[in-house]
Amino acid sequence: MASTAKLxxxxxxxxxxxxxxxxxxxxxxxxxxREQHGHGESWHPCQMPDVVCFAKSTDEVSQIIKLCAESRxxxxxxxxxxxxxxxxxxxxxxxxxxxxxxxxxxxVNNDDLDCRVEAGVTRRQLNQYLRDTGLFFPVDPGxxxxxxxxxxxxxxxxxAVKYGTMRENVLxxxxxTANGDIVKTGTRARKSSAGYDLTKxxxxxxxxxxxxxxxxxxxxxxxxxxxxxxxxFPDVRSAAEATMLTIQMGIPVARIELLDxxxxxxxxxxxxxxxxxxxxxxxxxxxxxxxxxxxxxxxEEISSDFSASGFQWADKEEDRQRLWRARHxxxxxxxxxxxxxxxxxxxxxxxxxxxxxxxxDTQNDIAEHGLFAPIVGHVGDGNFHATVFLDPDDKFMFxxxxxxxxxxxxxxxxxxxxxxxxxxxxMGKLKHMRHEHGDAAVDLMRTIKLALDPHNIMNPGKxxxx
Amino acid sequence: MASTAKLxxxxxxxxxxxxxxxxxxxxxxxxxxREQHGHGESWHPCQMPDVVCFAKSTDEVSQIIKLCAESRxxxxxxxxxxxxxxxxxxxxxxxxxxxxxxxxxxxVNNDDLDCRVEAGVTRRQLNQYLRDTGLFFPVDPGxxxxxxxxxxxxxxxxxAVKYGTMRENVLxxxxxTANGDIVKTGTRARKSSAGYDLTKxxxxxxxxxxxxxxxxxxxxxxxxxxxxxxxxFPDVRSAAEATMLTIQMGIPVARIELLDxxxxxxxxxxxxxxxxxxxxxxxxxxxxxxxxxxxxxxxEEISSDFSASGFQWADKEEDRQRLWRARHxxxxxxxxxxxxxxxxxxxxxxxxxxxxxxxxDTQNDIAEHGLFAPIVGHVGDGNFHATVFLDPDDKFMFxxxxxxxxxxxxxxxxxxxxxxxxxxxxMGKLKHMRHEHGDAAVDLMRTIKLALDPHNIMNPGKxxxx
Numbered sequence: 001m002a003s004t005a006k007l008x009x010x011x012x013x014x015x016x017x018x019x020x021x022x023x024x025x026x027x028x029x030x031x032x033x034r035e036q037h038g039h040g041e042s043w044h045p046c047q048m049p050d051v052v053c054f055a056k057s058t059d060e061v062s063q064i065i066k067l068c069a070e071s072r073x074x075x076x077x078x079x080x081x082x083x084x085x086x087x088x089x090x091x092x093x094x095x096x097x098x099x100x101x102x103x104x105x106x107x108v109n110n111d112d113l114d115c116r117v118e119a120g121v122t123r124r125q126l127n128q129y130l131r132d133t134g135l136f137f138p139v140d141p142g143x144x145x146x147x148x149x150x151x152x153x154x155x156x157x158x159x160a161v162k163y164g165t166m167r168e169n170v171l172x173x174x175x176x177t178a179n180g181d182i183v184k185t186g187t188r189a190r191k192s193s194a195g196y197d198l199t200k201x202x203x204x205x206x207x208x209x210x211x212x213x214x215x216x217x218x219x220x221x222x223x224x225x226x227x228x229x230x231x232x233f234p235d236v237r238s239a240a241e242a243t244m245l246t247i248q249m250g251i252p253v254a255r256i257e258l259l260d261x262x263x264x265x266x267x268x269x270x271x272x273x274x275x276x277x278x279x280x281x282x283x284x285x286x287x288x289x290x291x292x293x294x295x296x297x298x299x300e301e302i303s304s305d306f307s308a309s310g311f312q313w314a315d316k317e318e319d320r321q322r323l324w325r326a327r328h329x330x331x332x333x334x335x336x337x338x339x340x341x342x343x344x345x346x347x348x349x350x351x352x353x354x355x356x357x358x359x360x361d362t363q364n365d366i367a368e369h370g371l372f373a374p375i376v377g378h379v380g381d382g383n384f385h386a387t388v389f390l391d392p393d394d395k396f397m398f399x400x401x402x403x404x405x406x407x408x409x410x411x412x413x414x415x416x417x418x419x420x421x422x423x424x425x426x427m428g429k430l431k432h433m434r435h436e437h438g439d440a441a442v443d444l445m446r447t448i449k450l451a452l453d454p455h456n457i458m459n460p461g462k463x464x465x466x
Numbered sequence: 467m468a469s470t471a472k473l474x475x476x477x478x479x480x481x482x483x484x485x486x487x488x489x490x491x492x493x494x495x496x497x498x499x500r501e502q503h504g505h506g507e508s509w510h511p512c513q514m515p516d517v518v519c520f521a522k523s524t525d526e527v528s529q530i531i532k533l534c535a536e537s538r539x540x541x542x543x544x545x546x547x548x549x550x551x552x553x554x555x556x557x558x559x560x561x562x563x564x565x566x567x568x569x570x571x572x573x574v575n576n577d578d579l580d581c582r583v584e585a586g587v588t589r590r591q592l593n594q595y596l597r598d599t600g601l602f603f604p605v606d607p608g609x610x611x612x613x614x615x616x617x618x619x620x621x622x623x624x625x626a627v628k629y630g631t632m633r634e635n636v637l638x639x640x641x642x643t644a645n646g647d648i649v650k651t652g653t654r655a656r657k658s659s660a661g662y663d664l665t666k667x668x669x670x671x672x673x674x675x676x677x678x679x680x681x682x683x684x685x686x687x688x689x690x691x692x693x694x695x696x697x698x699f700p701d702v703r704s705a706a707e708a709t710m711l712t713i714q715m716g717i718p719v720a721r722i723e724l725l726d727x728x729x730x731x732x733x734x735x736x737x738x739x740x741x742x743x744x745x746x747x748x749x750x751x752x753x754x755x756x757x758x759x760x761x762x763x764x765x766e767e768i769s770s771d772f773s774a775s776g777f778q779w780a781d782k783e784e785d786r787q788r789l790w791r792a793r794h795x796x797x798x799x800x801x802x803x804x805x806x807x808x809x810x811x812x813x814x815x816x817x818x819x820x821x822x823x824x825x826x827d828t829q830n831d832i833a834e835h836g837l838f839a840p841i842v843g844h845v846g847d848g849n850f851h852a853t854v855f856l857d858p859d860d861k862f863m864f865x866x867x868x869x870x871x872x873x874x875x876x877x878x879x880x881x882x883x884x885x886x887x888x889x890x891x892x893m894g895k896l897k898h899m900r901h902e903h904g905d906a907a908v909d910l911m912r913t914i915k916l917a918l919d920p921h922n923i924m925n926p927g928k929x930x931x932x
Contacts, residue, residue, distance in 0.1 A: 190815065193621070194902055196914060440648060463662070
């Protein structure tokens with residue numbers, strides 16, 4: 001029995017015994033395993049669960065949750081551990097259900113452009129599986145997250161500007177609720193007006209209303225033509241304004257991502273590349289051959305009005321992959337600038353008309369306060385991350401990051417935006433909820449939480465204060 | 467005091483007095499007004515509210531609902547009365563809040579492609595207002611419904627295949643909940659992971675969880691080129707299969723609508739048109755000039771493989787309008803075939819791969835049972851309506867229609883579909899809820915309903931049984 005357990009020893013022993021009956025040897029109190037399951041990828045300190053268990057089916061998840069319900073034990077779902085706001089931390093201890101062994105791709109319906117997967121399937125695994133079908137799943141948050149985790153967090157990332165986020169791409173779910181009931185939501189029809197939209201209620205609920213075990217997803221046909229590019233701008237305002245105009249003109253760009261000069265420098269160092277160290281847009285266009293050519297022409301016209309330079313195009317699969325790998329390395333490149341650092345990640349999203357002002361004001365704020373906080377953004381959605389890289393034990397820097405975060409969120413909310421475009425609330429953004437939504441809406445969320453989980457056993461302490 | 471009131475006289479007098487303090491002369495018990503507010507556009511018999519009142523602001527709605535909460539009085543929102551499943555019927559009497567005087571367009575943000583409107587604004591009013599901006603609001607259920615009603619019903623119609631339904635196009639809401647609280651949901655950002663998706667919970671809740679008073683909507687730039695067409699097929703299977711292939715190939719058609727031979731005949735009689743009396747697709751393509759030409763070429767290739775004939779193209783605004791007016795007249799054309807009849811409207815939606823089989827099987831069923839039930843469909847979404855036109859007092863025919871509906875819903879659910887693609891549940895489709903969703907999901911909806919509306923005053927008897 002681990003000495004650091006938060007549950008009383010006696011309760012814990014009884015639980016472990018019962019879990020063993022359900023799961024055999026897929027139950028563990030090994031400290032390093034618990035440590036691994038107690039944190040995500042950002043600065044939030046590890047908070048270990050008391051037990052880690054590995055479920056292989058929805059029915060096992062249901063049996064585990066029934067045990068937790070009986071004994072009022074907290075229960076937390078775990079996919080790949082790539083969350084950024086402390087979503088998996090076991091604040092009150094309890095049981096972590098690792099779903100990574102639920103990795104079956106249950107069905108792919110080529111004719112309907114949909115599929116059904118277990119929660120532990122990762123997005124790369126799914127796309128690998130789909131490789132020869134001409135179909136793909138577009139949502140790409142960077143990390144090779146599990147589809148269950150991405151659904152629970154309402155994730156998005158690059159591609160969302162054309163294909164939508166998990167909100168738009170989850171058609172239905174199997175969810176185990178706080179009493180162990182197995183609920184199926186949604187259908188395979190593309191639209192429905194049949195009652196409350198339970199699918200959308202669970203998407204983004206971060207395990208606080210139930211644990212997602214299966215997901216029905218939309219898929220898309222691979223475009224006939226795809227073309228990627230990077231292009232440099234003299235300043236971040238020009239890059240953001242070119243983006244705004246691209247979106248406002250309705251050019252159906254698939255990806256349009258900003259990396260500021262600070263990130264481009266970090267990237268060149270980390271990835272041994274030699275990109276110009278200027279504010280840069282990474283882009284991708286999908287469509288018919290003629291359609292892509294038309295989009296590219298329009299975008300080049302727009303960007304030339306904003307003094308763009310140094311277009312580099314990549315049409316071949318491997319060239320496009322290399323370009324996007326560079327983009328995805330940005331976070332790790334930032335960490336490498338300050339060895340041993342962690343990222344205090346911000347995630348505001350604003351109406352597109354406010355994007356340039358929000359980014360410029362944020363850069364000025366960063367400069368004024370002497371932070372190392374490079375900016376990367378899914379700018380086509382109005383979403384960007386200014387990530388403060390710091391030693392989390394450096395209290396002075398940490399306070400500065402907190403204050404910066406608060407100013408940034410206030411700036412975005414004043415513009416009609418949100419404190420989180422895609423990372424979710426977890427513990428980290430709880431403090432912004434009432435400011436963003438108002439008391440009445442947060443109280444309503446709390447009412448829903450307590451109705452569905454009256455004993456507050458489902459990932460307690462996340463999303464809503466109970 | 468109307469003698470037909472369902473509330474006790476004394477309670478009603480007291481309520482009317484208090485309502486008068488809030489609303490002045492915008493409170494009425496006039497019987498013809500109550501009759502008008504007690505039904506939609508289908509066969510469901512009128513059930514009058516006891517009082518009709520006209521709200522002019524969210525604050526007034528809040529005050530009215532507070533009165534209803536205190537006195538446990540049912541309260542029902544009313545927009546334009548165009549619902550089809552008995553959504554506005556006052557089963558238990560109570561107060562009907564007519565929102566048609568809340569018809570302000572609060573803001574249009576051209577640069578962000580969004581707007582905010584009061585619930586009583588109709589979709590035509592909004593598009594009329596947007597006429598000179600180059601923007602439009604695409605969701606088009608046929609009737610000139612209110613945006614509040616369309617949100618509450620999760621409506622769609624033509625155009626949804628490209629632009630989505632109300633689910634995709636409502637960004638945020640102001641809602642008055644069962645205790646009179648005013649809740650704002652959503653932000654103006656295009657995406658957010660900040661907590662439970664209250665917007666999507668209220669969209670489609672049909673006034674049973676709260677009354678929607680303001681809506682933030684997505685808008686779209688008018689395409690550079692638009693081209694509409696009708697084209698005939700030798701049978702309904704060919705038309706449906708051409709549709710399936712169009713969708714599966716990812717051709718971004720804006721509208722693709724089926725009218726079967728029976729409807730084309732009715733339409734020619736009603737509208738004095740001379741369309742070929744064959745199974746017919748009505749289409750529209752939106753895009754750049756080159757893009758539309760490309761889509762049209764691809765569609766013509768597909769449809770020629772299914773023996774299509776008689777293409778008639780309409781590019782000019784007035785020609786397109788004429789074509790879509792004909793399409794929208796279908797329901798009234800059906801009513802005219804049997805004078806004095808009402809429509810028993812069905813609304814299944816299936817995965818696109820199942821569409822042809824579902825329609826063909828349904829046509830066979832109609833023929834076998836000797837019904838007059840022409841078919842019209844938003845076939846690009848897999849959604850179609852076989853509407854049984856009948857005299858609702860003819861018990862024999864009505865029983866036949868009920869049995870037909872049940873077979874149709876069973877057929878669609880067995881194919882992975884839904885009992886309602888866009889009309890909602892109201893009273894009419896309550897009987898299908900447990901079959902479609904299963905007991906656990908319906909019980910969960912009921913839990914949410916009772917948590918948010920513990921005294922069941924919000925449009926009682928609709929969507930979920932309480």
